[in-house]
Amino acid sequence: MAETVLLEAREIEFSYPDGTPALGGVSAGIIQGSRVAVLGPNGAGKTTFFLHLNGTLRPRRGEVRLAGERIRYDRAYLRELRRTVGIVFQDPDTQLFSANVAQDVSFGPVNMGLPPAEVREQVRQAMAATGVAHLQDRPTHSLSYGEKKRVALAGVLAMRPRVLICDEPLAFLDPQGQEELIELLEAESRRGTTVVIATHDVNLAYAWADQVLVMAAGKVIGTGRPQEVFQTAGIMQQAGLPTPWILEVYRELERQGWAAGGSPPRRKEELLALIRQAGC
Numbered sequence: 001m002a003e004t005v006l007l008e009a010r011e012i013e014f015s016y017p018d019g020t021p022a023l024g025g026v027s028a029g030i031i032q033g034s035r036v037a038v039l040g041p042n043g044a045g046k047t048t049f050f051l052h053l054n055g056t057l058r059p060r061r062g063e064v065r066l067a068g069e070r071i072r073y074d075r076a077y078l079r080e081l082r083r084t085v086g087i088v089f090q091d092p093d094t095q096l097f098s099a100n101v102a103q104d105v106s107f108g109p110v111n112m113g114l115p116p117a118e119v120r121e122q123v124r125q126a127m128a129a130t131g132v133a134h135l136q137d138r139p140t141h142s143l144s145y146g147e148k149k150r151v152a153l154a155g156v157l158a159m160r161p162r163v164l165i166c167d168e169p170l171a172f173l174d175p176q177g178q179e180e181l182i183e184l185l186e187a188e189s190r191r192g193t194t195v196v197i198a199t200h201d202v203n204l205a206y207a208w209a210d211q212v213l214v215m216a217a218g219k220v221i222g223t224g225r226p227q228e229v230f231q232t233a234g235i236m237q238q239a240g241l242p243t244p245w246i247l248e249v250y251r252e253l254e255r256q257g258w259a260a261g262g263s264p265p266r267r268k269e270e271l272l273a274l275i276r277q278a279g280c
């Protein structure tokens with residue numbers, strides 16, 4: 001199947017108003033329907049890059065394209081863009097502002113002008129998917145951090161975006177919450193949504209992503225399939241990233257002669273099957 005670039009950044013450059021340089025010519029293409037993990041140290045520019053993808057920030061140079069068309073920055077266009085490209089912020093406190101959870105999750109669909117029955121249904125589904133239905137009458141300020149993160153995600157899902165961008169979705173979730181969130185991202189991806197996440201979790205990025213984008217100091221220093229990027233020592237060193245454990249175990253198996261080259265496994269189950277097969 002031909003790959004379509006849905007969202008594209010071309011040589012974007014950006015500095016914050018106080019003069020801090022954040023992006024120094026970022027180019028990246030996001031394939032429709034793919035799962036993309038953006039990695040890189042603190043301050044690399046991941047969040048700044050995301051904020052360009054839905055027009056919240058405007059590049060000083062370069063451009064962002066959606067389905068081949070250069071995005072515009074007029075109100076009407078941005079409104080449409082933000083429902084196509086939904087961002088769940090790193091810090092949920094910057095996202096939640098309604099009095100209670102149900103109102104917060106409804107905000108997007110109501111603003112889109114959907115009929116009340118559709119709003120109710122989309123909100124119900126989004127709250128069920130994120131496991132926050134039981135919190136619907138709670139004031140948002142009284143929620144735990146992890147609960148806030150789920151509610152923020154529900155608010156974006158309720159708009160049914162074509163591209164779902166999650167900035168550090170796993171941060172501050174408990175282990176079960178992390179598992180559930182990964183499941184949810186899988187489910188969204190299966191529905192055909194293009195899912196982009198920023199994460200510091202190399203193991204998740206390795207096992208989950210179709211495409212990995214590594215950033216450092218405001219630039220993309222490597223991109224490609226996880227098996228390639230995570231085996232390119234130069235990229236990993238420059239970004240200060242550790243090797244995913246599955247890859248490390250696999251390399252040891254290769255060194256010991258128990259694995260015969262080929263494509264390394266990406267999931268724990270595949271690695272275990274390989275070990276059983278080798279009888280080691």
Ligand SMILES: Nc1ncnc2c1ncn2[C@@H]1O[C@H](COP(=O)(O)OP(=O)(O)OP(=O)(O)O)[C@@H](O)[C@H]1O
Nearest residue numbers: 016018020021022041042043044045046047048049
């Ligand atoms: N509002 C702001 N004003 C000034 N500088 C900013 C602002 N937000 C971010 N920066 C700077 O821009 C650069 C990129 O920051 P950004 O938040 O995009 O990095 P990041 O990769 O998301 O980091 P993290 O992993 O910590 O979330 C950093 O040097 C940061 O200090």
Ligand SMILES: [Mg+2]
Nearest residue numbers: 046047090167
């Ligand atoms: Mg960030």
